[in-house]
Amino acid sequence: MSVCSKCGGEMREDAKFCKACGSGTAGAEEKKARVLAGEQKGKSTWLIAGVVALLILTGVAVMAMNKKSMSGMMKVQAVRDGAPETSYAPITAENGEVRIALDTLQGSKANYYIYKDGDKTIKFFVLKASDGTVRAALDACQACYHAKLGYRQNGETMVCNNCGMGFKSTDVGIVTGGCSPIPVEKKTDGKMLIVKASDLVSGAKYF
Numbered sequence: 001m002s003v004c005s006k007c008g009g010e011m012r013e014d015a016k017f018c019k020a021c022g023s024g025t026a027g028a029e030e031k032k033a034r035v036l037a038g039e040q041k042g043k044s045t046w047l048i049a050g051v052v053a054l055l056i057l058t059g060v061a062v063m064a065m066n067k068k069s070m071s072g073m074m075k076v077q078a079v080r081d082g083a084p085e086t087s088y089a090p091i092t093a094e095n096g097e098v099r100i101a102l103d104t105l106q107g108s109k110a111n112y113y114i115y116k117d118g119d120k121t122i123k124f125f126v127l128k129a130s131d132g133t134v135r136a137a138l139d140a141c142q143a144c145y146h147a148k149l150g151y152r153q154n155g156e157t158m159v160c161n162n163c164g165m166g167f168k169s170t171d172v173g174i175v176t177g178g179c180s181p182i183p184v185e186k187k188t189d190g191k192m193l194i195v196k197a198s199d200l201v202s203g204a205k206y207f
Contacts, residue, residue, distance in 0.1 A: 086139070086150060088114035088123055093197035100126060100193045102134065108169060110153045112139060117197065120204040123150065124184055126193060129169035130156050134193055137172050137181035140206040144179055148207065151181060182206065 002011050009020035091098055091113045098115060105111060110127040123139040139150040141160060149161035157166040158181060165179040173183040182203060186195045 086112050086152070088112045091115055093117075096197050098195045098197055098200065100195075102188065102191060102193055105134065108156060110151075110158065115197070115200050117201045117204070120201055121207055122200045122204050123207060124195075124200065124203075125151065125158075125181075127153075127158075127169060127172065129172065131170050133170075134186070134188060135169065135173040136184040136186045136193065136195060138184060138203045138206060139181070140203070141179045141181055142177060142206075145206040 002013055002015070004011050004018035004021060007018060007021040009018055011018055089112065091100070093115070098113075100111075100113070105126065105128050108128050108130060110125045112123065112125045115122045115124070124136060125139050126134065126136045129135050137158075140148075144160055144162035147162040151158045152161055153159070154166065156169045158169065158172055159166040160179050163179055167175060167180055172181055176183060184195055184203070185199045186193055188194065
């Protein structure tokens with residue numbers, strides 16, 4: 001090792017410039033610039049690699065969350081050109097509430113209703129899920145509501161007639177977003193299922 005004559009820093013015997021103070025010949029200055037540029041490039045490469053790795057991990061986490069929240073989704077054939085005719089029972093509100101007798105729900109069969117508020121028309125369905133709980137949702141979703149085709153029932157699955165995505169009865173009213181049936185807030189008193197008329201009217205934009 002040798003010592004820099006300018007700053008006293010240690011240098012290799014074959015070094016043409018001092019890394020500490022930068023002193024050296026004109027040619028050495030060019031080499032110094034190349035070395036420092038290489039060091040900077042190396043730092044940038046590591047930074048980019050770190051950002052890419054972070055983005056990949058974030059994407060994997062989001063996919064895992066979506067998979068978990070949409071565990072009931074399955075693909076069934078869409079019937080855009082031949083959607084089954086759905087019979088909706090008209091229903092009215094009393095004191096701002098829509099009431100449906102629970103004993104009118106037949107097993108796990110979905111019951112379809114239509115509620116009108118002036119020029120607004122809202123369609124929804126109610127069913128007993130396979131776990132015995134009562135679920136309620138609009139007959140529309142955020143993804144396909146423009147098609148106005150609603151859902152059909154296929155065993156324990158509610159299927160979007162537009163895109164064919166299916167949802168287990170136990171996910172109805174819980175899973176939200178995308179093509180899942182839009183949940184309707186409700187409560188029960190042991191004999192009746194009760195829905196606020198205002199909650200139904202707020203969903204009129206999907207029809």
